[in-house]
Amino acid sequence: MAKGTVNVGSQCREIIAAVKSGQFAPVYLLMGDEPYYTDMVCDAVIENALDEASRDFNETICYGSDVDADTVITAARRFPMMAERQLVVVKDAQAMRDLEKLSVYCEKPLDSTVLVLLMRGASADKRKALYKQASKNGIVVESNALRDYEMPSWIAQYFSGRGLTIDPEGAALLAESAGTNLGRIAVETDKMLKNLPEGTKQITVSDIERNVGISREFSVFELTKELSAKNSPRALKIAARIGESAKFAMPMAVSALYTHFARILKYAALKEKSRFPDKAAVAAALQGVNPYFWKEYDTAVANYPVRKAMEVISLLCEYDYKGKGGDAGEATPGELLVELTSKILSI
Structure with missing residues (x-):
């Protein structure tokens, strides 16, 4: 389990690889003030937990502002219908007024249920039972915002993970443009690659200037x-x-x-x-x-x-x-x- 942002990228890649191969934890507690990684894991679980034929009866996706703990626990304790598992996802789980009560379920989760608790811009109290039981019986991902000085090296690693290299000046310029918003960097990278010749592997400062809309000269x-x-x-x-x-x-x-x-x-x-x-x-x-x-x-x-x-x-x-x-x-x-x-x- 990642304690901060240093290893959260590799942790999430491992989780996503596992769910793509059909390996699921009974509970995923996804939290922190940087949503890029937690959203990525949540989307991967939703995409891979069930096939299309099983979704109508075995997929429950709700929002924390609309449910209470008893409702979520009741849903999680149901057994799947004609499927190997069921999926229960609570987005914006930090909005639940009795979120901590879900520790009762996390203490003894069903193997046939995959429960995802996605907290946006917030984290569970590590001193309390929900965090402890989710850590013990499931997977916790805590994705905290990077500091601005960490961004150029994160960008270089992100590009490397996509089979690309980026000039140090290009990474610094992109970091200035996007700030610490990891999701924006991913979006800007996708846009840029669509405009570059197919097969481009080396990203230069000029590529950033032309496609991201920031001038190195006046930055x-x-x-x-x-x-x-x-x-x-x-x-x-x-x-x-x-x-x-x-x-x-x-x-x-x-x-x-x-x-x-x-x-x-x-x-x-x-x-x-x-x-x-x-x-x-x-x-x-x-x-x-x-x-x-x-x-x-x-x-x-x-x-x-x-x-x-x-x-x-x-x-x-x-x-x-x-x-x-x-x-x-x-x-x-x-x-x-x-x-x-x-x-x-x-x-």
């Missing part, structure tokens, strides 16, 4: 690069263009810049301790950064040693507050970003 990813190099004219131009976008949100931009400068601070502190740190130490300081980009951080720490990096982070905290409506005066979000960029460059 937060490119802004961090120019800030690292202290290229003032280019950084200010990029900041101005980003701020003009109808989709621009100051908190998201500040979050990306904070992640970038937090890495610079960690790397600068490491370089102060050891002029030539080993690769393992660098990887730990630059968590989530593809080695392809490490040289950029060598430039960055030269421009932002520990003291300056700390000043930038303090500035980012100030503009995070302003970007969320605090003491920003009449400045627009775009103007705040240009102002912030100018102040970072002057440190």
Whole structure:
């Protein structure tokens, strides 16, 4: 059972492979704030648990807001009609006011019933009986949202799982466009592959720009690069263009810049301790950064040693507050970003 997002992908692939081969657990508790994997498992169970001829009498799909625990337990304790098993699915199970009472059934589930409890944006209390009994007698999948710095490596792994490779810059650009929404990345990838020549295996930055609708030239990813190099004219131009976008949100931009400068601070502190740190130490300081980009951080720490990096982070905290409506005066979000960029460059 996955405890977080690190192994949830491989866990779900194993579950899906099992259900496709006809192996089912009596209970699936699918939970967490990232629905991509839990929806995938739920759909796979629904698709494979019954053949078409058995669905009318042996498939019950309901929503947590419409049922109570007694109704679900009664349905789950029925025996299948002229079939090997029956399927009971409760979507949005977190909406059930007495969800915890389902622990009574999960303690002794029927082998002839497959019960799926799909929670959206919520998780069962691990201290209570439902979670414990589902873990003991069934399968629990907990899919938590990834952090933004984890997205480029997740994208690379996702593409690899589909028999594709993606440039590190392309992965970073796609991550900026989609944020931490795994489902959106899957949708954008499907759309892109339909527009690329059949048999394409290598995805480039240009492919992302043409098919996803984001420009590398004027992206937060490119802004961090120019800030690292202290290229003032280019950084200010990029900041101005980003701020003009109808989709621009100051908190998201500040979050990306904070992640970038937090890495610079960690790397600068490491370089102060050891002029030539080993690769393992660098990887730990630059968590989530593809080695392809490490040289950029060598430039960055030269421009932002520990003291300056700390000043930038303090500035980012100030503009995070302003970007969320605090003491920003009449400045627009775009103007705040240009102002912030100018102040970072002057440190």
